[in-house]
Amino acid sequence: MTRRAFLAVATGIAGAVAAVYALARGRIGRNEAPPDAAGNTAVDGLTDNELRALTALALVLFPPTTRVPGTHVERTAEWWVRGRVARMTPPPPYRAGLALLAEEAVALQPGSAFRELSAADRERVVAKLMAAHPETAFHTTAADLIEGLYASLPGWRLVGYDAGPGMPNLPLAYTTSPDTP
Amino acid sequence: MTDVCVIGAGVAGALVACELAEAGRSVVLLDTGARLDEAAAERYERVRLGLDPWEWEDPGRDAFEASSELAAGVNSSRMKCVGGTTLHWNAYAPRLQPADFEVRSRFGIARDWPVSYDAIEPYYVRAERELGVAGADAPGAPPRSAPYPLPPHPYSHADSAFFFPAFDAAGLSLATNPMAVNSEAYDGRSTCLGFATCWPMCPSRAKYTAMVHIRRAEATGNVEVRAQCHVRRLRLASDRRVGRAECVDAAGRAGSIEAKAFVLAAGGVENARLLLLSAADGRHRDGLGNASGLVGRTLMSHTLAGVRATLRERVGGHRLGYGTTLSWDLYDHATYPHAGNVLLFPSDLQGPTPAQIARDAGSWGRLLQERVRDGYGYNVKLVAEGDMLPHADNRVALSTTQRDRLGDPVPVVTLRTSAFEEATIARGHEVGRRVLSHLRPRALWTDQGVFLAHFLGTTAMGTDPGAAVCDGLGRCHELDNLYIAGSSLFPTSGAAHPTLLIAALAIRTGEHLARSV
Numbered sequence: 001m002t003r004r005a006f007l008a009v010a011t012g013i014a015g016a017v018a019a020v021y022a023l024a025r026g027r028i029g030r031n032e033a034p035p036d037a038a039g040n041t042a043v044d045g046l047t048d049n050e051l052r053a054l055t056a057l058a059l060v061l062f063p064p065t066t067r068v069p070g071t072h073v074e075r076t077a078e079w080w081v082r083g084r085v086a087r088m089t090p091p092p093p094y095r096a097g098l099a100l101l102a103e104e105a106v107a108l109q110p111g112s113a114f115r116e117l118s119a120a121d122r123e124r125v126v127a128k129l130m131a132a133h134p135e136t137a138f139h140t141t142a143a144d145l146i147e148g149l150y151a152s153l154p155g156w157r158l159v160g161y162d163a164g165p166g167m168p169n170l171p172l173a174y175t176t177s178p179d180t181p
Numbered sequence: 182m183t184d185v186c187v188i189g190a191g192v193a194g195a196l197v198a199c200e201l202a203e204a205g206r207s208v209v210l211l212d213t214g215a216r217l218d219e220a221a222a223e224r225y226e227r228v229r230l231g232l233d234p235w236e237w238e239d240p241g242r243d244a245f246e247a248s249s250e251l252a253a254g255v256n257s258s259r260m261k262c263v264g265g266t267t268l269h270w271n272a273y274a275p276r277l278q279p280a281d282f283e284v285r286s287r288f289g290i291a292r293d294w295p296v297s298y299d300a301i302e303p304y305y306v307r308a309e310r311e312l313g314v315a316g317a318d319a320p321g322a323p324p325r326s327a328p329y330p331l332p333p334h335p336y337s338h339a340d341s342a343f344f345f346p347a348f349d350a351a352g353l354s355l356a357t358n359p360m361a362v363n364s365e366a367y368d369g370r371s372t373c374l375g376f377a378t379c380w381p382m383c384p385s386r387a388k389y390t391a392m393v394h395i396r397r398a399e400a401t402g403n404v405e406v407r408a409q410c411h412v413r414r415l416r417l418a419s420d421r422r423v424g425r426a427e428c429v430d431a432a433g434r435a436g437s438i439e440a441k442a443f444v445l446a447a448g449g450v451e452n453a454r455l456l457l458l459s460a461a462d463g464r465h466r467d468g469l470g471n472a473s474g475l476v477g478r479t480l481m482s483h484t485l486a487g488v489r490a491t492l493r494e495r496v497g498g499h500r501l502g503y504g505t506t507l508s509w510d511l512y513d514h515a516t517y518p519h520a521g522n523v524l525l526f527p528s529d530l531q532g533p534t535p536a537q538i539a540r541d542a543g544s545w546g547r548l549l550q551e552r553v554r555d556g557y558g559y560n561v562k563l564v565a566e567g568d569m570l571p572h573a574d575n576r577v578a579l580s581t582t583q584r585d586r587l588g589d590p591v592p593v594v595t596l597r598t599s600a601f602e603e604a605t606i607a608r609g610h611e612v613g614r615r616v617l618s619h620l621r622p623r624a625l626w627t628d629q630g631v632f633l634a635h636f637l638g639t640t641a642m643g644t645d646p647g648a649a650v651c652d653g654l655g656r657c658h659e660l661d662n663l664y665i666a667g668s669s670l671f672p673t674s675g676a677a678h679p680t681l682l683i684a685a686l687a688i689r690t691g692e693h694l695a696r697s698v
Contacts, residue, residue: 060546061545062546063547063550087227126545143540146540146549147231147540150538152229155534155535163500165376166378169377171374171375175335175336177342179495
């Protein structure tokens, strides 16, 4: 099979899987409640604001690189947290972790949400929370996000692969040196 | 009346049922577990989300007692469901060597099989075709009368760049690893797409599972599969005939199934357990078909001697879910009767993944990225799989203290190693160190254990009814219409994964039953 043909097949399969997954999610309890007073909608138990805060946190925990742009990190983080909330009982304590994040953001810059801080201030907030003892829900949230990012495409691309376990790969990628450009 | 009732829908039961059904026989195929879609998108999504894709264990149904440390992990791999443990197996499909079938005659220990390698060989060929085994012949490999149905998987970078030179320097050779994973499209299933999640599941269906034969059997219209139908007892119609299987369905309703013949294919632990639970008067007072006293006895597995190394260059692992080579060189019975054979498997699926490094690093951001980049990808392992002898005290018995959800005694499993197995493990460690030292590793260390997915020998075949439970076709010596399929039939373990031989024997038994029932 040629590389082009393989990519076409793999893309088709990945697309089919994604489509089936999207359809299945529509039938397996996607929690879409009406918006609250602030206009937030809750999807799978997380509001839009919470999802945005989590993806902003993800970008601090896994800064973009030349092989892993910020959009990949954000998309992976959102997919990971949505998937975990929908399937885990209880889900990771994202909400409690985000509350601590929000508290520190406001303490640093009154009235500001975490994602509204500068990049340097976001790092300061995360560093302070990570250094705290004993461990809090923030540590659990951060550890969960780190696991998701490094177990998925961002982590595998960081170490030089184009795909990782759980993703279709080029047929003979495994026969080549990992350091092949 | 149904022609054959098959108890257990793993690879053995599926192949027997399929053989019978395609010959026009009516079959009821029972399994205590549920029916699962092995490649469901949701299941795959769970794997990607770091969640377990399978409902591994039902404590009420799967309870057991371990009377030895090695037996503690009985439920760590076996899956009770339609399709059985093949739903998550790693698909390694080597053959045993001819001498494994004549251990007593040749070396004065253990026992002989009632059939020779030459008699089984045509069924090995069929089993490789049925499962879709990719491989190539090699010096030292078991002799074969036909080529593999699929070409071998190309060697990995780790094999080409590291293991081949290391084995060569140690005076040993490598060959392709026979895998029941498609190396090209085959049997209506995809070629391997490199998902590298073979364990626990293959999203592309390139890896063989027994569901292939379950579906094929059902397509004949002659097979009824009943999931969550747990058989509690086999009841006799006469002294030499089983009349019915008493079972309980998912709703707890008791029932029974009559058939002209029965095939017990529930695995090495449960085959023995059901026979013991089904004890009856007279010759069957110690268990059905147990006048020899051997039902449950001579439990075997395979030893594992691992040597791990951290190398100085990255090996490119985790891009395929299986190793692409093995070495037949030490599967030669040269150390019998004092130590066993070792079948060597190089592996680049070792060492922490990026996520595992990240989990343990205690850092985040750029610092963590640096640690992961620096720490990932240098680890390899050489696994030496070895034989175990059929010791009578390694066994499956019935507990006198614990019962399952239905009130039946759970199995008590005893598995210990002897001097033979310890010497085999030592042999594996010695050769592993010798090979990997040629790679000038930064670190080298060993581990050991047993294959907790392999339960062999608890209803062994043999020509002498006083020294075996079944004959060469898997028919119980004392029962005209009860057959056994699976690794519980093995009189010796060999040093190779058992699934391909399970399949070969099941096809042979099914073929015989189709003619005779």
